[in-house]
Amino acid sequence: MSARSIALRPGPGPKSVISTLAVTATHEALHRELATRMGTPRYIARAVSKGKLLIRGAPEARTFTQMPELTGRVKDIYIDRYGQDMYDMYSDVATNTHGGKFHGIPANPPPWSHRPDHDVESIFWVFLFAFVFVKPLNTTDEPSRLFADVCDIFQSHTIVGGQGMDRRSTLLTSFEEDWLDILHPKLSPLVPMMMRLAEQVKPEYGFLDSPPKADHLHEAFRRILLEQILTMEDDPIPLAPYVSRGLPTPDS
Structure with a gap:
């Protein structure tokens, strides 16, 4: 069975986590230079939100x-x-990271510009937002206060500009036990994947001594998502259509 046939095969029910992953994994983000910072604030890349390197x-x-x-x-x-050849072209050797090395923040940082990896970061925020709020089919749960905190982080995020603090950054360094508390219990198999994606998203790739390939972060996501899709191909998680998790009660 080819990777394409697996990636396009939906899980049972109206929608499943596998089909959600597969559809996103097969769409490339648009590569374009932004004259202004635009987009849905909760999904915008951190550096784009600031208009500066991180x-x-x-x-x-x-x-x-x-x-x-x-x-x-x-x-x-x-x-x-x-x-x-494709696999080898993107794979790191020795101590390289995405084709370059990090020697600290440069004394004279390069000028900020919109890059394709910013588009991939936006995809990550869409993933995270979706998996926090989706409700598995035929399940109930009482979302935690930590879930409510994440809701507030997303709902209150604005395009901060300058050097303002982006509260979403805390989600990139959350521990496994935090994610197990945030997501619906049925989605716990997704926690390692989300943490691996976060590890790839959080660096400022503009600091590397050698600029990575334009689609380097697309490639990292492709590998992680392919692995997750194959892991779950025989055990998909059906999702309830048109239903999302509610906010926790005040006493929870």
Whole structure:
């Protein structure tokens, strides 16, 4: 079975987590230079929201993670679909991170500009928002106060500009136990994936000594999502259509 057939195969019921992942994974973000900062505030990339490189107010932006490596069946399917040359072209060697190295914030940082990885960060925020609010089919739960805090972070986010603090940054460094408390219990299998995506999103790639390939973050997401889709292909999580989780009661 090819990666394409797996990626496009929906799970049972009106919609499932697998189909949600697959549809997003098969759409490339538009690569365009923004003359002004536009978009839905809760989904906008942090640097685009600021209009600056993530120098201040974003300590998570200085922690870099290498391109994900695939193994076993997942790698075999990737190679069958995209080829060994594609895999090798994006894979890191030695201590490189997405093709470059981080030596600290440059004394003279490069000028800020909109990059394709900002579009991928926006996709991450869409993912996160969706998985926080979706309700698995035929389930009930009492969302936690931490869930309410995340709701407030999203609902109150504005295009901050300058060096203002972006509260969403805290979600990029949340611990596993936090995510288990935030998401519906049925969605706990998604927690490792969300944490891996966050690790890829949080750095300021403008700090690398060698600029990464334009679609480097697309590639990182493709690898992580392919692995998750294959992991869940025999155990999808059907989602309740047109129903979202409610806010917790005041006493919870």
